[in-house]
Amino acid sequence: MRVPPTPLLIALILCLLCDWYIFRCIRSGKSGGFGSKVYIAFSTLCYCMLGVALMLPRRDGDNAMLLSVMWMLFSFATVYLSKVIYVVIDLIGRIPQLFRCKRMSYSRIIAGVMSVIVFLLMWWGALVNRFSIDTVRLDFSDPSLPQSFDGYKIAQISDLHVGTFGDNTAFLSRLVDSINVLKPDLVVFTGDIVNTRSDELLPHVNTLSQLKAPDGVISILGNHDYGDYANWPSMSDKNRNLEDLKMMQRNMGWRLLCNETAYIKRGGDSIAIIGVENIGDPPFHIYGSLDKAYSSLNDTLFKVLLSHNPAHWRDSIRSNDQINIPLTLSGHTHAMQMELAGVSPAALRYKEWGGLYFDPDSTHSLYVNIGAGTVGFPARIGAKPEITLIKLRKRL
Numbered sequence: 001m002r003v004p005p006t007p008l009l010i011a012l013i014l015c016l017l018c019d020w021y022i023f024r025c026i027r028s029g030k031s032g033g034f035g036s037k038v039y040i041a042f043s044t045l046c047y048c049m050l051g052v053a054l055m056l057p058r059r060d061g062d063n064a065m066l067l068s069v070m071w072m073l074f075s076f077a078t079v080y081l082s083k084v085i086y087v088v089i090d091l092i093g094r095i096p097q098l099f100r101c102k103r104m105s106y107s108r109i110i111a112g113v114m115s116v117i118v119f120l121l122m123w124w125g126a127l128v129n130r131f132s133i134d135t136v137r138l139d140f141s142d143p144s145l146p147q148s149f150d151g152y153k154i155a156q157i158s159d160l161h162v163g164t165f166g167d168n169t170a171f172l173s174r175l176v177d178s179i180n181v182l183k184p185d186l187v188v189f190t191g192d193i194v195n196t197r198s199d200e201l202l203p204h205v206n207t208l209s210q211l212k213a214p215d216g217v218i219s220i221l222g223n224h225d226y227g228d229y230a231n232w233p234s235m236s237d238k239n240r241n242l243e244d245l246k247m248m249q250r251n252m253g254w255r256l257l258c259n260e261t262a263y264i265k266r267g268g269d270s271i272a273i274i275g276v277e278n279i280g281d282p283p284f285h286i287y288g289s290l291d292k293a294y295s296s297l298n299d300t301l302f303k304v305l306l307s308h309n310p311a312h313w314r315d316s317i318r319s320n321d322q323i324n325i326p327l328t329l330s331g332h333t334h335a336m337q338m339e340l341a342g343v344s345p346a347a348l349r350y351k352e353w354g355g356l357y358f359d360p361d362s363t364h365s366l367y368v369n370i371g372a373g374t375v376g377f378p379a380r381i382g383a384k385p386e387i388t389l390i391k392l393r394k395r396l
Helices: 005-027 032-055 063-093 095-099 107-127 170-180 198-208 235-251 311-317
Strands: 134-142 153-157 186-189 217-219 254-256 260-266 269-275 303-306 327-330 355-358 365-368 386-394
Touching: 005 032, 005 063, 032 063, 063 095, 063 107, 134 365, 153 170, 170 198, 170 386, 198 235, 217 269, 235 254, 311 327, 327 386
Parallel strands: 134 386, 153 186, 186 217, 217 254, 269 303, 303 327, 327 365
Antiparallel strands: 153 386, 260 269, 355 365
16 A cells, blocks of 8 residues: 655645634634634544554555554545535635625535535445445357357456455355356456455455356456565565465465466367466556467457456557457456446546446457455445456357
């Protein structure tokens, strides 16, 4: 979890300005001095919590430390975003005073109500919505699909970030049951199973090993899985962490593809499931190689590519006529864990942030699963945890 210094400083100044404004409003109100003292005490407590969160060793500490930091930062954000909403609406209500008119009636009441709604919405996202599983069903048709695979069902999940759940297996158990009841032929996981360290997965190995499908579970690695967001005593410790993560996935009965291809057979026909290690946009490290994973990318075999970051599809696959990959499955974006009425701030970073996309000038399509877990802040405002059930169809 990175906290860039410049945006942090700007946010802190904004919070202080909001506090100064609200303090003046309270001082001028009926509660007067007592209300202002209570407000100062509460705000000081919030800043102390923020200071502790920023000083704790996020990269050196264990998962419990990371969770503590995550929840403290989230708690601070819920309070101060609500304050910002209050100040903005109250200032709008004062605009008529610039023209020597009375301020807008009830603007302060509206500001208070809206700030409370925002506060409750954020905590609803943390305590309720991030556990509300959404199953998205999709038919995908392509002429190169063998007839024997018509109706083949692939269940996709992504970005579990199991460390955010600590030792609590309740949600992942429900997620596994929700996938199994769909009776998919194959389950694929498109990366980011942990936040920083492999030991986050230990409490969840038994739960995730209950995923069942005739053709098993195939997984790939995401940017969080390599240990790049933790400080390690040595490179050998970091490499050992990655090997432990790979071994745990194998022990769960998952087939982890690291720049490799798995072939699914039906009678004399087959399709290829290509799994690449992480390939994406800066600042994320590139570990993957599509050429290494599959050497004849222009052949006629129907292929499904598992690539964690959708930027890989946009940069290297979408308009490349030397590649014949009808369907790419990605994750990574989480829809920034915020989506209301189909709009997400993730669109500011990724043009393909959630759902199905295709290139009109080629046969390349992409589906971005918005993930099932959380990272950075433990909430989902809209953007429910997603299971995608993709039914392959033979297009005549």
